[in-house]
Amino acid sequence: MTANRHRGEIAAELDGQTVRLCLTLGALAELEATYAADDLGALVERFSRGRLSALDMMRIVGAGLRGAGQDISDEEVGQMHTPNGAAGFAAIVSELQAATFGAAREQGPENP
Numbered sequence: 001m002t003a004n005r006h007r008g009e010i011a012a013e014l015d016g017q018t019v020r021l022c023l024t025l026g027a028l029a030e031l032e033a034t035y036a037a038d039d040l041g042a043l044v045e046r047f048s049r050g051r052l053s054a055l056d057m058m059r060i061v062g063a064g065l066r067g068a069g070q071d072i073s074d075e076e077v078g079q080m081h082t083p084n085g086a087a088g089f090a091a092i093v094s095e096l097q098a099a100t101f102g103a104a105r106e107q108g109p110e111n112p
Contacts, residue, residue, distance in 0.1 A: 008100045009068065012092045014061075014080045021064030021092070023100040030063050044101060054078075057089045064096050
């Protein structure tokens, strides 16, 4: 499976299968509502603290899977396995966040 990083997609192994994840605008709006975040900046700030719970990881991975077209609940994500256990989920979340938000930081400041 090929993931298009330019579209914010990543590929990850869950339950022995390679799947695509993407935090689309709809997936990000879902996470904003879940965390009662006023805007995308508040969501990024929350996730950039580096202290994610297992529930946070389930929600982010679930939103990424739904953003890529999967019909899956957060509870179903919680039953899934990935190489390296919880550390594997943390790596997926980190890569997904980098694919979603990293490109804007790499481009540098906007022209005035």
